Amino acid sequence: xxxxxxxxIQVLYAIASLALMSVGLAIIFGMMKVIxxxxxxxxxxxxxxxxQANRLGLSIWIAMLIVAPIVVGAIGIIVERTIIRWLxxxxxxxxxxxxxxxxxxxxxxxxxxxxxxxxxxAPLGSFEIGQYRTSAYTLFVIGVALVxxxxxxxxxxxxxxxxxxxxxxxxxxxxxxxxxxxxxxYSITFGAGAALTGLAGAIIxxxxxxxxxxxxxxxxxxxxxxxxxxxxxxxxTTTASTLFGAVNQIATYVTTPVxxxxxxxxxxxVLIRVLPQGITGRFxxxxx
Amino acid sequence: xxxxxxxxxxxxxxxxxxxxxxxxxFTLGExxxxxxxxxxxxxxxxxxxxxxxxxxxxxxxxxxxxVDVTDAEPHExxxxxxxxxxxxxxxxxxxxxxxxxxxxxxxMHRGAQAQRAVETMLExxxxxxxxxxxxxxxxxxxxxxxxxxxxxxxxxxxxLLDEPAAGMTDQEVLRTVELVRDINKTKALIVVxxxxxxxxxxxxxxxxxxxxxxxMEDDVEAIMHSPIVRDVYLGKKAAA
Amino acid sequence: MNARALxxxxxxxxxxxxxAVLFLTPRLFDLDVLLNITVYMIMAVLxxxxxxxxxxxxxxxxxxxxxxxxxxYTYAIAMINIGESTAPLILAIIIPAAFAALLxxxxxxxxxxxxxxGVITLTVTLILFxxxxxxxxxxxxxxxxxxxxxxxIPGIPSLNVPFFKDWQIDLEGMFYLSTASLIxxxxxxxxxxxxxxGRTIVGIRENDRRAQLLGYDPRAYKLATFTIGAALAxxxxxLFANWGSFVSPTIFGLAQSAQIIxxxxxxxxxxxxGPILGCVGIQWLTAALGANAPSGAAGWxxxxxxxxxxxxxxxxxxxxxxxxxxxxxxGGLESVLFRPRxxxxx
Numbered sequence: 001x002x003x004x005x006x007x008x009i010q011v012l013y014a015i016a017s018l019a020l021m022s023v024g025l026a027i028i029f030g031m032m033k034v035i036x037x038x039x040x041x042x043x044x045x046x047x048x049x050x051x052q053a054n055r056l057g058l059s060i061w062i063a064m065l066i067v068a069p070i071v072v073g074a075i076g077i078i079v080e081r082t083i084i085r086w087l088x089x090x091x092x093x094x095x096x097x098x099x100x101x102x103x104x105x106x107x108x109x110x111x112x113x114x115x116x117x118x119x120x121x122a123p124l125g126s127f128e129i130g131q132y133r134t135s136a137y138t139l140f141v142i143g144v145a146l147v148x149x150x151x152x153x154x155x156x157x158x159x160x161x162x163x164x165x166x167x168x169x170x171x172x173x174x175x176x177x178x179x180x181x182x183x184x185x186y187s188i189t190f191g192a193g194a195a196l197t198g199l200a201g202a203i204i205x206x207x208x209x210x211x212x213x214x215x216x217x218x219x220x221x222x223x224x225x226x227x228x229x230x231x232x233x234x235x236x237t238t239t240a241s242t243l244f245g246a247v248n249q250i251a252t253y254v255t256t257p258v259x260x261x262x263x264x265x266x267x268x269x270v271l272i273r274v275l276p277q278g279i280t281g282r283f284x285x286x287x288x
Numbered sequence: 289x290x291x292x293x294x295x296x297x298x299x300x301x302x303x304x305x306x307x308x309x310x311x312x313x314f315t316l317g318e319x320x321x322x323x324x325x326x327x328x329x330x331x332x333x334x335x336x337x338x339x340x341x342x343x344x345x346x347x348x349x350x351x352x353x354x355v356d357v358t359d360a361e362p363h364e365x366x367x368x369x370x371x372x373x374x375x376x377x378x379x380x381x382x383x384x385x386x387x388x389x390x391x392x393x394x395x396m397h398r399g400a401q402a403q404r405a406v407e408t409m410l411e412x413x414x415x416x417x418x419x420x421x422x423x424x425x426x427x428x429x430x431x432x433x434x435x436x437x438x439x440x441x442x443x444x445x446x447x448l449l450d451e452p453a454a455g456m457t458d459q460e461v462l463r464t465v466e467l468v469r470d471i472n473k474t475k476a477l478i479v480v481x482x483x484x485x486x487x488x489x490x491x492x493x494x495x496x497x498x499x500x501x502x503x504m505e506d507d508v509e510a511i512m513h514s515p516i517v518r519d520v521y522l523g524k525k526a527a528a
Numbered sequence: 529m530n531a532r533a534l535x536x537x538x539x540x541x542x543x544x545x546x547x548a549v550l551f552l553t554p555r556l557f558d559l560d561v562l563l564n565i566t567v568y569m570i571m572a573v574l575x576x577x578x579x580x581x582x583x584x585x586x587x588x589x590x591x592x593x594x595x596x597x598x599x600x601y602t603y604a605i606a607m608i609n610i611g612e613s614t615a616p617l618i619l620a621i622i623i624p625a626a627f628a629a630l631l632x633x634x635x636x637x638x639x640x641x642x643x644x645x646g647v648i649t650l651t652v653t654l655i656l657f658x659x660x661x662x663x664x665x666x667x668x669x670x671x672x673x674x675x676x677x678x679x680x681i682p683g684i685p686s687l688n689v690p691f692f693k694d695w696q697i698d699l700e701g702m703f704y705l706s707t708a709s710l711i712x713x714x715x716x717x718x719x720x721x722x723x724x725x726g727r728t729i730v731g732i733r734e735n736d737r738r739a740q741l742l743g744y745d746p747r748a749y750k751l752a753t754f755t756i757g758a759a760l761a762x763x764x765x766x767l768f769a770n771w772g773s774f775v776s777p778t779i780f781g782l783a784q785s786a787q788i789i790x791x792x793x794x795x796x797x798x799x800x801x802g803p804i805l806g807c808v809g810i811q812w813l814t815a816a817l818g819a820n821a822p823s824g825a826a827g828w829x830x831x832x833x834x835x836x837x838x839x840x841x842x843x844x845x846x847x848x849x850x851x852x853x854x855x856x857x858x859g860g861l862e863s864v865l866f867r868p869r870x871x872x873x874x
Contacts, residue, residue, distance in 0.1 A: 035643065086848055091643055092588060093847050096793065099786055100843025107837025216782050220654045223647055258662040265655045269648060273638045340741060366743040378741075380734040391731045394724055395743050442742055 006132045007253060013138040015245030016145035017204060021218055022225040023148060023237050024197030029226050030233040031169040031189055034084055035091060037098040039222055040215020041105040042194050046072045046201025047210035048109065051118050060123055068202035069195040076194020080187050088186075102215065109212040122206035137206060144203055148196065153234045156288050165189055221261075224268035230278020235287040239279045244268060291354040293318045293446055293476050294339065294370070299348035301334050301500075308334045310500045312348070318445070321472045323487045323508070324480045326497030327521055332480045333375060335497070336448050339478075340372050341365040352446075371444035375451050375480075377431040381424030385415050385434055388423055392441035405441065413437040414463070428455050436467065447471055449479045453486050465489045484512065496520070539718065542801065546711040553707075554700055562703050564815065567771055568808045569706035573713050574764040575791040575807035576800060580717055581757035582789075583797040584726070586733030587750055588646040591653035593784040595624040595758040599765025600775045601660070604684045609671035611685070612693040617766055624762030625755050632754040636747040650785070657780035680776025684769050697770070706767055710804070713760065717800055720756075729753050783836070790843050796853025805855065814838065 025039050036042075049071040053063035083101060087094045124136040156162035165185055168175040172182040201210075208214070225244055229236025247267045252260030275282055292315045301309040309331040316322055324332050337343040339350060341362040349358045352368045380388050386406060393405045410416045413433045418426065423434050432452065439447060452468070453461045461483070468490050471477060481487055487494065487508060494511045496503040498520045504511065511517055554562060578592045599620040606616035631652060635645055664677025673681065687705070689695040697705065720726045732739040732746045739746055769775050778784065787810070795806025814835050850857055 083844060083848065092646070093851060095643070095646060096789065097844050097847040099789070100840045100845075100847065102840065103783075103786060103836040104840030104844065107834040107840060111834055111837065216654075220647075220651050224651060227644065227647060256662075258658055261658050262655055265651050268651065269634075272640065272644060272648065273634065276638075276640060276644070342737070342741075361745070362737075362740040363743050363745045366741050372741055378735060378738045380731050380738060382734045383731065387727070391727065391739075392742050394728070438738070438742070 002132055006134060007249075009134060009138060009142075010253070011246050011249045012142050014249035015241050016142040017200075017207075018221065018225055018245040018248075019237055019241035020141070020145040020148060020200040020203065021197070022222045022229075022241060023152060023233070024193040024195070024200065025222050026193075026226045026229060026233045026237045027152070027196065028190055028193035030231060030236070031165060032088075032186060033091065034088075034190070035095045035098065035223075036084075036193075037095055037219065038079070038102040038105060038215075039098075039197060040217070040219035041102050041109075042072050042076065042197040042215075043201035043204070043218055044109065044210060044212065044215045045075060045105065046198030047205035047214070048113060048118075049198060050202035050205055051120050051210060054120060060120065064202040064205075065199065069199040072198025072201070073191045073195030075198075077187050077191040079194070080190040084190060085183070085186070102219075106212050106215070113212065115212065117209040117211040119209040120206045141203055141207075144199075148199070149234055149238060152196075153288055156233070161188075221264065224265070224272070228268055228271045228275075228278055230275075230280035230282075232280035232284060232287045235284045236278055236280040239284070240271075243271070243279075290317070292316060292351075293320070293353060295351045295354075296339075297349050297351070299335070299338060299345050299350065301331075301338060301343060302346040308500050309338070309345075312500075312502055314495065314502070316446070316476055316478065319472065319474065319476050321468075321477045321479070321490065321492040323490070323492055323494045324478055324497060325482065325484075325487070325494060325511075325517075326503070330497040331500040332497050333450060334500075336372060336450055336478075336480065339365075339448060340370055366442065366444075369443075369445035370448070371439040371442055371446070372448040373432075373435050373439045373450060373452060375454070377428070377435045379423050379431060379435050379438055382422065384420050384422055385426075385437075386410070386419045388434055389437050389441050392438040396443065409437045409441050412440070413467070429457070429460055432456065440471065444475065446476045446478070449477060449481075451480055451482070453481060453483050461486060488512075539715075542714065543711075546707070546714070550704065550707045550711065554703060559699055563699060563771075566699075566703045566706045567768070568811050569703075569710045570764055570767045570771060571791075571811060572710050572804045572807045573706075573767070574761055574788060575795070575803040576710075576713050576717060577757045577760035577764065578788050578792050579795075579797070579800055579803040580720075580760070581754055583792055583799065583803065584721060584733065585729050585750060585753040585757070587754055588642050589649045589754070589757075590646045590789065591649035591651075591785055592757070592761055592788045593780055594649070594653040594656050595628060595761035596765040596768070596784070596788075597653075597656060597660075597775075597777075597779040598624040598627060599762030600769040600779055601681070601765075602762070603766040603769045604681045604775050605670050605673040605675075607685050608673035608681070612691070613685075613687045614690045617687065620766035620769075621759050621762050624765070625759035628758030629751065629755045632751045636750045636754070639747075650782075653780050653785055654782070657777055657782075660780065661777040676776075678777060680774055682774050684773045684775065686770050686773070687766075702767075702771055706771070709763070709767065714800055714804070721800075725749070725752070786843070787839070790839060790846075793851075793853055794842065794846050796855035796857070799853070799855045802853050802855035806853065810839070810842070 021043060024042070025036060028034050028036050046068040049068040050063040053067040054060050058067065079101065083097055084094065087097060122135055122137040124140060126133045127136045156166060164175070164180055168180055168182050168185040175185070176182055221244070225237065225240045228244065229240035244264050244267060248260045248264040251263035280287065294316045296312055296314045299309060299312040299314070300307065312335065326332055334343065338345050341357065341360050341364070345358060349356055351357065352365065352370065355368070357365050357368065380391065383391070389406045389409050390402060393402050393409070397405050410419050413436055415430070415433055415437060418430065423431060426434065432455070436452070453464050456464060465486065468477060468479065479490065491508055493505065494508055495505045496511060496517055503520060504514060504516060553565060574592070574596055577595070578589065581587050581589050581592070602623045603616045603620040606619045607613055610616060635648060640648065660675060661678050663675035664679055666674060668675040668677065675681070686696045688697065721730070728739070728744055729749050732744065732749055736746050791807035791810055792803045794810060795804065796802030817838060818835065846853070
C-alpha cells in the first residue's frame with residue numbers, strides 16, 4: 001500500500017515535471033507554430049539564473065519563482081526580435097535557426113560558467129510514507145505544475161490579453177485591423193513561453209543539477225509531448241504529459257531509467273503514427 | 289450495357305460539421321464532355337478531389353470503368369487514366385517547362401521516345417518558345433498551359449479541368465476552347481467553369497451543383513434558361 | 529558555350545581536382561596532415577548522404593548521424609568478432625540501410641510530414657545515443673565485442689584487402705580509400721540524379737501532390753532515397769571507425785547530427801559540390817580555431833575555439849542571411865556548372 005502511494009507520487013512527479021517543462025514550448029508552438037529547438041537551453045538558462053541569483057544572496061524561492069522566469073523571459077523577447085521575427089511561416093528555417101541558437105547558447109554558457117555541474121540543494125527536506133522516505137520537494141513541483149497549468153488556462157480564457165493573443169494567432173491581419181499590434185503580441189507570447197520554460201528549468205535544477213548541455217536531455221521529450229498533445233495548449237500538454245510521464249515512470253520502475261527514456265520515446269513515435277494531429281487533434285478538439 | 293468511364297454512387301463528403309458534398313450520383317461515358325457549374329462553395333472542387341483520390345469520401349463509392357477506387361491512392365487512380373488540371377496551377381515550379389513535361393511523360397515513354405513526346409506536347413500547348421524557362425517565373429496564364437501540357441502528357445482517358453479559363457485573355461480562352469474540342473476527340477472531359485460563354489462554345493451536357501448536391505442535369509440551353517438555376521446563382525430576390 | 533557543354537566542363541573540372549588531390553596530396557604533405565585530410569574526405573561522404581536525402585529528396589532528416597553511427601558500430605562489432613573485414617564492411621552498409629528502410633516505411637507510408645519527420649528522426653538518434661551510452665558494463669556485449677557504453681569501443685582492427693586478412697590497410701591506404709570513395713560517391717550520385725529515378729525524386733520534392741497525380745508513388749521513391757542515403761552514411765561510418773580505430777556514442781549525438789545539417793546548409797542544398805565544400809570548410813575552420821585556443825586560453829581566443837558557439841552562430845547567420853547556401857548564392861555559376869542536369873537536356 002505504501003509502495004503504491006510512493007509509486008503514485010513518483011508517477012505524478014514525472015507527469016508534472018514533463019508538463020511544466022513543456023507548457024512554455026506548447027505556447028510557442030501551439031500559438032505561433034514556431035519550433036524552438038533552443039527550448040532545452042531555455043530550461044538550462046533558467047537553472048543557471050536561479051543558481052546564480054541564489055549565490056548572490058537571494059532566497060531560493062525568489063530565485064526560482066521570480067528571477068529565473070524574468071531573466072529567461074527577457075532572453076526570449078530578445079531572441080524573438082532578433083531571430084524568430086524574420087522567419088515566420090518558414091517552419092523548417094525556424095527549426096534550423098533555433099538549432100543554431102541552441103548550439104550558440106551551449107557554447108556561451110560553457111564559456112561563462114564552465115563545464116562542471118552546479119547544484120542547488122532541494123529545499124523542504126523529506127517526508128515518510130510508511131517505510132519509505134521521499135523528498136517533499138516532489139510535492140512542491142507537482143503543486144507548481146498545477147498552478148501553472150491552471151494559470152495559463154485562466155489567462156487564455158478569461159483575460160483580455162489571452163483573447164488578444166488567441167485572436168492574433170488565428171488571424172493577424174484582422175487583429176491589426178482592430179488596433180492590435182501583432183508584432184507586440186508575438187514578442188509577448190514568445191517571451192511568456194520562454195519565461196515559463198525558465199521557471200521550469202529553475203524548479204528542476206535542485207533535482208538534477210545544471211550543466212551547459214543539460215538541455216539535450218529534455219528537448220526531445222518536451223517536443224514529443226507538445227506534438228503528441230496537439231493543437232490545444234493546456235489540454236494537449238496535460239494529456240500528453242500524463243501519457244508519456246506515466247509510461248516513462250512505470251517503465252523506469254520496472255526496468256532501468258535508460259529503458260524508461262527509451263519507452264517514452266518509443267511511445268511517442270507510436271502516438272504520432274496513430275494520431276498525426278496529436279491527442280487533441282482527435283479528442284477534446286477546440287479546447288484551450 | 290457499356291460500363292461508364294467514371295461513376296459515383298451516393299458520394300458524400302463531410303468535414304466536421306459541414307456536408308460539403310451529399311449523395312451525388314454521377315455518370316460519364318467514354319469520350320463524353322460534361323460541364324460542371326454551380327455557385328462558389330457548391331462542392332465542385334471537393335467532388336473533383338474525390339474523383340482523383342486526393343480526398344477520401346465519407347460516404348458512397350467512386351468507380352472507374354466499374355472498378356471501385358474509393359479507397360485507392362491518388363497515384364493508383366492516376367494510373368487508371370484520370371488526369372486533373374487544378375484550380376490553382378499545380379506544377380513543378382523549380383523545374384523548366386521541358387522538365388515538367390518530361391516528368392509527366394516519363395512513366396510511359398523512355399529515352400528518345402520521351403523526348404519526342406515532350407516536343408510534340410510543347411507544340412500542342414504552344415510553349416515551344418519558352419521551353420527552357422523555369423515554370424515558377426512564368427505568368428499565371430502560361431503556367432495554366434504548362435499544367436494542361438503536363439496533364440495531357442500522361443494520356444489520360446478522363447481529363448478534369450477545374451476552371452481552365454480563369455485568368456485568361458479572350459484570345460487565350462479561344463485557344464482553350466479549341467484545345468478542349470481537340471482533347472474531346474479522344475478523351476472524356478469534365479470541365480468546371482463559371483464562364484457561360486465558354487461553356488456555350490464547348491456546347492455539352494451540364495450538371496449543376498448546389499450546396500453539395502446535384503441540382504439539375506441537362507443540355508446547355510435548357511440549363512441557361514432554367515429559372516431554378518438562375519435562382520441559385522442570383523438568389524431568389526433577383527429573380528423576383 | 530551552351531548549358532550542356534558547361535555542365536560537362538564542370539564535371540571534368542571536379543574529376544581533375546579530385547584526381548589531383550588523390551595523387552598529389554601524399555607526395556606533398558606528411559602523415560599527420562594526411563590524417564586530417566582523410567577524415568575530411570570521410571565526412572564529405574557523410575555530407576553527400578544527407579545532400580541526397582535532404583537536398584535532392586526533400587526529406588528533412590535530423591538524425592543522419594544515426595546511420596553514420598550504426599555503420600561505425602556495426603563495423604567495429606563485426607570486425608572484433610570476425611577478424612576479417614569483408615563481411616563487416618558489407619554489414620556496415622546493410623544494417624543502417626535496413627534500419628532506414630524500416631524507419632522509412634513507418635514514416636513515409638504513415639504519411640508523416642516534414643516537420644514531424646525532423647522530430648522523429650531526431651528522436652531516433654537520441655534513443656540510439658541514450659541506449660548505447662549506458663552500455664558501459666561488461667555484461668553488454670555482442671559476441672566478443674564489448675559495447676563499452678560512454679567509453680566507446682577502442683582498438684578496432686583495420687580493413688584488409690578482401691579475404692586476405694593479413695594485408696591490412698595503413699594510413700596512406702586509408703587516405704587513398706577515403707578520397708577515392710568521395711570521388712566515386714560524387715560521380716555516382718551525379719549519375720543517379722541524372723537518371724529517371726533522380727529526376728523523379730526531385731519532382732516529388734518540388735510538388736509531391738502533382739507527382740502523385742501523374743501516377744508516381746512518392747512514398748516508394750522517398751523510401752528508396754532514404755535507404756540509399758543511409759547506406760552511404762553507414763559506409764562513411766565504417767571508414768570513420770577505421771580512421772580512428774575507435775567509436776563512441778557521441779557519434780549518435782545531437783552535435784554530430786547538427787554538424788551534418790550545417791555542412792549541407794552552408795554549402796547549399798540542391799547541390800553536391802556545396803555540401804562537400806561546406807563540410808571540408810567547416811571542419812577545417814573548427815580545427816584551425818581550436819588550434820589557436822589551447823585550453824587555458826582566455827578572452828577572444830577562448831571564444832573562437834568554442835566550437836558550439838561558432839557553429840551555432842554560423843548556422844543562425846546562414847539561415848537568416850544566406851539561406852540557399854554558399855554555392856548557389858555565388859552567382860549564376862551554380863545553375864550551369866554544378867547543378868546536376870535534372871531534366872531532358874538540349
